[in-house]
Amino acid sequence: MRINRRDFLKWSVAAVAALKLEMDMDKLNTVLAADTDPPVIWLLGSGCSGCSISTLNVTNPTTIEDVLQNKISMKYDSTLMAASGESAMQALENAANQYNGQFILVIEGAIPGGASKNYCIIGEQDGVPLTMYDAVLKYGPKAKYVVAAGTCASFGGVAAAAPNSTGCVSVKSLLSGQTANPIVNLAGCPVNATVMVQTLLDLILTGVPSLDNNSRPSKYFNTNIHSVCPRRGKTQVPQPGIYGCYKAVGCRGPYNQSPCPSLMWNNKQGWCIQSDHPCIGCTSPTFPLNPIINA
């Protein structure tokens, strides 16, 4: 039986999800690199890969299988791809050159500038180490769109928290004025999967969405959590884990905008306050504050 590209991808991604089946990863990489869908390059800097994991769990507006099979062509993603070393770096360079001005560059994690940029080296090109810092400067201006996935990429986040000994900076602070289109900040620790995938689809279908003052898509970040919180008017409680309002323990809901109350997490299973924990403001440019909460 002949297996077509779509069938093959469906099978392959299902196998990844199951985490039990053997896969021909070389074959999968070849299929993923086919010239049919909008090209995406995903770079990971100083981060925990949480934004990748969050994205892989997407269920709304569609599944990750559908994204990979029908919506985008992932050309380079060091977290997901089987290729490594020289062949991975060659895939990155080839994709950026072949799709110069056409690809979407997703950057996850902050970008360390300390120690002569050497805290994060993503590989070697022609025997020369390529730092994350230089990779962003090299590929950012070649991209059609640049997306900062998560708060570390958007604002520095946890990676740039004081004393920031690795000198981490955000995507926008490094690439400001050097990109074809405005950088899109998808804040969140991690990024919400729906926000991530829907924004990729928006970029492909209609271009850069309307952005707020922090370069976040307005449609997701125009809601103040406190203003729609179901715990408003409830008794203030002295610690997390108890049903009530968390203002007394430093809930950041009154100062933070995010789509959590409506989009929620894990296929709409819940969100922080619904799970009896204060909002810690993870979509804010000031995240993480110290202390995170006052309890």
Ligand code: SF4
């Ligand atoms: S729990 Fe937080 S967001 Fe909700 S009402 Fe209290 S202070 Fe506001």
Ligand code: SF4
């Ligand atoms: S409720 Fe607050 S801390 Fe929790 S995910 Fe949403 S923005 Fe982040």
